[in-house]
Amino acid sequence: MTLEKTPLAGCVLIQPHVFKDQRGSFFESFNQQKFAQLYGKSVHFVQDNQSISSYGTLRGLHFQQGEYAQAKLVRVISGKVLDVVVDVRKDSPSFGQHHSVELSGENNLQIFIPKGFAHGFVGLSEKVIFEYKCDAYYQPSAEAGIRFDDPDLNIDWKIPSEDMILSAKDQKLPLFNQLEL
Template identity: 65%
Template sequence: MEIEKTPLEGCFVLKPRVFKDDRGSFFESFNLRTFKKSTGLEVDFVQDNQSISSKGVLRGLHFQKGEYAQAKLVRVTKGNVLDVVVDLRRDSTTFGNYFSIELNDQNNYQLFVPRGFAHGFVVLSNEAIFNYKCDNFYHKESESGIRFNDPDLNINWKLDKREVLLSEKDLILPFFNELF
């Protein structure tokens, strides 16, 4: 497995080594020893989640606050998504910056999102199955988010805004400058 730094401190792209033959393919999706050796981080995942979404569905930008903040390891097992993270750590040199990457069932890339980041994705294929591991349990009272079309962040979601499908909750999320 190859682990690459992103422009955002503490955020990494994991690129597995895929073995293919006439029977199909195999790859190791996560190895704690390899992850720790490459990143210097140790993580203890306690919850796995999965969503199934159709083209244009945008989930995010979400995060949990305080002691309930979560680090995530995200991946796509079917389809193609644009995955986006925003650094919300005030003491970080990349505070307020975002990083995006396409995750899909062809490249098998994963993104490690550290605590203190907002996270979201939009489905670019007809359907996508999105999986993620969290290092902290979900806590409803600690959930928050940032509006996907925040003018200060100016994220390119790779879809026309008319194609984007949002939950009612995500439609009314605050803007970045309302939180910071």
């Protein structure tokens, strides 16, 4: 695996080494020892989540606060998404900045999102199977988020707004400047 820094402090892209032959392909989707060696510190994941979405489904921007903050390792098993992370750490040099990357079942890219980031994605293919690991358990009382169409963040989701499918809860999330961090 190789790690590539993003413009957001601590957030990295991971490219696993994919082995292909006449049978198909194989890769390690995560190796704790290699990650710690490349990243400089380890992470202990305790929960895996999977979602299935269709084109235009936008999930986010979500994060957990306080002692329940979560670091995540996200990837697409099948299909394609635009994955977006927003740094919500007040003491970070990249506070309030966002980064987006296309993740797909074909490029096998993953993104490691440290604690203190909001995260979301939108389906760019007909069907998406999305998986992510978390280093803390989900706690409903610690749930927070930012509206996907926040004018200060000005995120280009790469699809027309009329094609977006959002939950009622995501449509009511606060703007970035309304967050209580």
